[in-house]
Structure formats: C-alpha cells, structure tokens
Amino acid sequence: ALAKKILNFTHWKITGIGPRLQPRMRNIREITNKALNYLNKRSNNKLKSNFLDYKDLNWDLSFYGQGYGIQTEKSINAIKLVAKKEAIFLDPIYTGKAMSGLIEYANSNKIDRDSSVIFIHSGGTPNLFTYSNELLSDF
Incomplete structure (x- = not known):
C-alpha cells in the first residue's frame, strides 16, 4: 500500500x-x-x-478457516506445492493461507493472466516447527 x-x-x-x-x-x-x-x-x-x-x-x-492459529487444508496444500516447486517455505498461519488464496485467485481467473503479481512473504518460519508433522506427511 x-x-x-x-x-x-x-x-x-x-x-x-x-x-x-x-x-x-x-x-x-x-x-x-x-x-x-x-x-x-x-x-x-x-x-x-x-x-x-x-x-x-x-x-x-475467506481463507481464515476455523480460527487464528489453526491451519487449513488449503494452506497445507499451498505450502507443500510452493516448497516442491520453488523451494520456498511458507507457514500454515500467515503465508500459507495467503498463498492458498493466491492459488485460488489464479485458478478461478480472479487474476488476469497478463497481470503481474507481487506476493509478500511476511515470515512465520517458527510456525513450520509447530506444524512439522502435518507438513512432512507427504515428503
């Protein structure tokens, strides 16, 4: 802004x-x-x-889920996708929920394909350790 x-x-x-x-x-x-x-x-x-x-x-x-501090299935999926494709680690509370929103926006054409997108990774790395079991289940 x-x-x-x-x-x-x-x-x-x-x-x-x-x-x-x-x-x-x-x-x-x-x-x-x-x-x-x-x-x-x-x-x-x-x-x-x-x-x-x-x-x-x-x-x-709309990507809030069941509450603050509670990861969502979409945020976990977004974290895994971005980690596999880009080697960027997102956390399930902040950046994972934001990325799940960005992915859904892109898939539903809420973002024009010709536009540029800036995603601000605001941190949250300590949360990766809190949710490590959920995040590592498919790796």
Missing part, C-alpha cells in the same frame, strides 16, 4: 488475505499514513498522495 501511494500506481490492486477475522485495518492505515507523511516531508512534499484510505486495500477473509 505504501509503494502504491509513493509511486502513484493507482492501477495497482492490493488484496490482503488475513489470518484473522478482524484485520487491523485502522492500525495498517495509521502506520502507512504516518510513513507517507514522514516521506512526504523528507521529499519536500513531492509525493502525489500522502493519505491511505480504506478503499486502497481489499481484504479477503
């Missing part, structure tokens, strides 16, 4: 796939706006936009 505003990429669509039912939209907006305000001051007010609105972010909570 911050890059979208700094670069004035109004055509970018940002979708967050949240691991909890109540995304901290207010916190995200406040932190981003503080950063935008700071960067705008540092650049002598050269930013075209220094305010993030709620409409700048889309939230999809």
Whole structure:
C-alpha cells in the first residue's frame, strides 16, 4: 500500500488475505499514513498522495478457516506445492493461507493472466516447527 501511494500506481490492486477475522485495518492505515507523511516531508512534499484510505486495500477473509492459529487444508496444500516447486517455505498461519488464496485467485481467473503479481512473504518460519508433522506427511 505504501509503494502504491509513493509511486502513484493507482492501477495497482492490493488484496490482503488475513489470518484473522478482524484485520487491523485502522492500525495498517495509521502506520502507512504516518510513513507517507514522514516521506512526504523528507521529499519536500513531492509525493502525489500522502493519505491511505480504506478503499486502497481489499481484504479477503475467506481463507481464515476455523480460527487464528489453526491451519487449513488449503494452506497445507499451498505450502507443500510452493516448497516442491520453488523451494520456498511458507507457514500454515500467515503465508500459507495467503498463498492458498493466491492459488485460488489464479485458478478461478480472479487474476488476469497478463497481470503481474507481487506476493509478500511476511515470515512465520517458527510456525513450520509447530506444524512439522502435518507438513512432512507427504515428503
């Protein structure tokens, strides 16, 4: 969201796939706006936009599953697929759920085949050890 505003990429669509039912939209907006305000001051007010609105972010909570901290079958499948194909490790709580959403978006044509996608891997490696039995069952 911050890059979208700094670069004035109004055509970018940002979708967050949240691991909890109540995304901290207010916190995200406040932190981003503080950063935008700071960067705008540092650049002598050269930013075209220094305010993030709620409409700048889309939230999809349909990959939440049965609760925060509870992996889903789709997240486990996404983790295994990405590990096998790309040697990238995702965790079942955050990035696994987000990747399962990205895969479903791609398979259902919610993403235009000609578009570029940026997936932000936000970490979560310690969760791999917590769920190692589920993750290693097919390897």
